[in-house]
Amino acid sequence: MAPWLRSAGLVGGSWLAFGALRWALSRCPLPAHVRRDATRTWRWRNLLVSFAHSVVAGLWAVVGMWRLPGALDDLVGATSPSAHLLLCFSTGYFIHDSVDIIVCRQSRASWEYLMHHAVASTGLLSGIFLNRFVAAGVLSMFVEVSNIFLTMRMMVRLGRLPLQAFYEVNKYLNLAAYVAFRLAPQAYLTWFFVRHVEMRGQGAFLMVNLVLLDAMILMYFSRLLRSDFSLGGRKLDPEDEKKYLID
Numbered sequence: 001m002a003p004w005l006r007s008a009g010l011v012g013g014s015w016l017a018f019g020a021l022r023w024a025l026s027r028c029p030l031p032a033h034v035r036r037d038a039t040r041t042w043r044w045r046n047l048l049v050s051f052a053h054s055v056v057a058g059l060w061a062v063v064g065m066w067r068l069p070g071a072l073d074d075l076v077g078a079t080s081p082s083a084h085l086l087l088c089f090s091t092g093y094f095i096h097d098s099v100d101i102i103v104c105r106q107s108r109a110s111w112e113y114l115m116h117h118a119v120a121s122t123g124l125l126s127g128i129f130l131n132r133f134v135a136a137g138v139l140s141m142f143v144e145v146s147n148i149f150l151t152m153r154m155m156v157r158l159g160r161l162p163l164q165a166f167y168e169v170n171k172y173l174n175l176a177a178y179v180a181f182r183l184a185p186q187a188y189l190t191w192f193f194v195r196h197v198e199m200r201g202q203g204a205f206l207m208v209n210l211v212l213l214d215a216m217i218l219m220y221f222s223r224l225l226r227s228d229f230s231l232g233g234r235k236l237d238p239e240d241e242k243k244y245l246i247d
Contacts, residue, residue, distance in 0.1 A: 003131075007084070007128050011092045011125075013092065014090075014096075015092040015093075015095050016092075017092070018049060018092060018097075021049055021052060022046075022096075025045055025049060031159035033159055034158065040158060042104050042106065044159065047151055049096075049097070049100075050151055051155070054151060055144075057089065057141050058143075058147065058148055059145070060082075060141070061086060061139070061142050062142065062145065064082050064138050065139060068080055068135060071135040071139075072135075074135065075136040075139065075189070076133055076135075076196075076197065077135075078134065079131060079134035079135060080134075083134050084128065084134055086137075086138060087124045087127055087134060087138070088128060090124060091124045097113070097117060098114055098118070115212075119209050119213060120209075124137050126205065126206065130202055133206060136189060136206070139189060142182070143182045143186070143217075144181075145180075145181040146174070146178045146180075149178075150224075152174075153167065156170070171229075174224070175228070186214060186217055189210060190211075193206065194207075
């Protein structure tokens, strides 16, 4: 089987697997506040799938990078079958989530997520099919460790769960994970590309993707600080539940 065909099959298989997971999770009970509204119900199930992806992909990325000695110095050429499979796995998730958002008519409220998924998935696909920058893709997946805590935060707020003590602890863990697994790897990736990558072809394409992701990450970080750590942060308003991203 041609390598590109095998890779396409792995991405498609991941997409179908996340679709099956969503179907299974749709049979799970919902918090009382969530099940009273169709939009909240969709968001809750969407977040459950996102949480599952974050746990698997985040831990996989950390272990995968640890098992690629010297990868931080060679983000262009370093690769392994496990690293390649991780990129296929996460690309399948991004495609699944994008389709879920569009089919369920949440595009207007979730356009930022659609933009993020488009940037992330095209970058990962270039690594998958060209077999270059695979290690860079694995390092970019460190963000999923941060998403574990971020998703738990969003679910507590969305379901209005009586877990105030958990929320208070999680918000500091979320902040620490955001800096360690989102800001720091992204800063290193950007520095590496500016310092070592030729700005043409795939390198130029991925640099544009990086800059867009840098802007998104800093914007989300400012929202997080304003919401959870600023005295002037506003309370959760009922209208916020119509948005995918809660400030």
